[in-house]
Amino acid sequence: MTPQAGSVAASGPRPGTASPDAGQRILDAAYELFSRRGIRDVGISELIDRAGVAKATFYRHYRSKDDVVLAFLSQRDELWTVNQIIAGARSRGTTPTQQLLAIFDVFGDWFIRDDFEACSFINVLLEMGPGHPLGQASIDYLARIRDHVQALAEEAGLARPEEFARSWHILMKGSIVSATEGDTHAAARAQEMAGWLIEHHQR
Amino acid sequence: MTPQAGSVAASGPRPGTASPDAGQRILDAAYELFSRRGIRDVGISELIDRAGVAKATFYRHYRSKDDVVLAFLSQRDELWTVNQIIAGARSRGTTPTQQLLAIFDVFGDWFIRDDFEACSFINVLLEMGPGHPLGQASIDYLARIRDHVQALAEEAGLARPEEFARSWHILMKGSIVSATEGDTHAAARAQEMAGWLIEHHQR
DNA sequence: TGAGGGACAGACCGGTCTGTACCGTTGTAA
DNA sequence: TTACAACGGTACAGACCGGTCTGTCCCTCA
Structure with a gap:
């Protein structure tokens, strides 16, 4: 100031x-x-x-407002996706399977925060639309999240890791929207379904 | 109105x-x-x-722009939620369980349309925020969708229908966001998980 | 000591936004 | 035939937007 x-x-x-x-x-x-x-x-x-x-x-x-928004999205990927979600989940579990499920433990703590602000990538995507450059950038960063999930799935030796990651991502995004609506137990519900998803992808 | x-x-x-x-x-x-x-x-x-x-x-x-947006949301509930999704799903199945799963068949057809516009209630909620009157109205209409799912779950005799509907709704919303990102198979992925959810709620 | 440059402050521009006021026209009811 | 209400068209008000520009301050370094 x-x-x-x-x-x-x-x-x-x-x-x-x-x-x-x-x-x-x-x-x-x-x-x-x-x-x-x-x-x-x-x-x-x-x-x-x-x-x-x-x-x-x-x-x-x-150069412009869009330019600083792009820088924000990059920062968000680093501080939130990587440092908070991925690192948080990895630190909470020992096996890759535990680390995958721990994503929703991190989500559970996150959802009940009073400054819960949802996922900026989903927000920007829906706010600007998939055709806008900022929406496209958001899609790219969402794909990076999915890549992290896919990498964990491969470490866990799960079958069809790419398909697995896409289904897993549906649970992540759906629970975030539900949390925005006010459902503070959305993470636990998603985690339950995530468990079934792991079972069906175990060789 | x-x-x-x-x-x-x-x-x-x-x-x-x-x-x-x-x-x-x-x-x-x-x-x-x-x-x-x-x-x-x-x-x-x-x-x-x-x-x-x-x-x-x-x-x-x-009276104002917000006023016409509220009227739009009401219209969207009638034309899209009720006439398209719910009625479409009910017409595609004979048993309540089939009708529930058919929601994702309707979604599948919807996702591949070139004028796919995602869910207005999610869009408005994330665009305006849950604190804004329009965001609140969107939350209410989303709850009405969940009520339809819960009613079908009760018809199907599923256990804990309210919890079921909330988990089901996570799959619906997550698949819609994935479809916005460009995943045209999001409905099938969600339907697979929805099947497991039904199994776990059968008495 | 003085030149250079980055930072702050804020006026300013064209454009867009929501919302209001006024116009002349036209169909309908009295 | 006349009064009225709804209509389309448009000018306007006031606020805000992103972005440009000028001017002043102060620090650093030669």
């Missing part, structure tokens, strides 16, 4: 005329706003306000 | 002024535009253009 906040505070990564990295503040603000409120509901003015950044500074770092 | 239908009943095409009730033309245009493009992407100007109606006429029939 404060304009002068930490002018040289950063641990000096950039030589020369470097500064507190306004670009990072923009990305942080974009993550907060876009993940909770969607794309169209957040304007550039509010974004630069939150980041404590001038408009010209924003447009020096990003 | 209903556009008041002030003039004479629609006993025939009017010779002079408005041919087929301006209020109905507005609702028809709203259905076409909102179901295919969402809410925020469609402005009032485009809506009245499509309906062939003056702006003042629109605001004589509907």
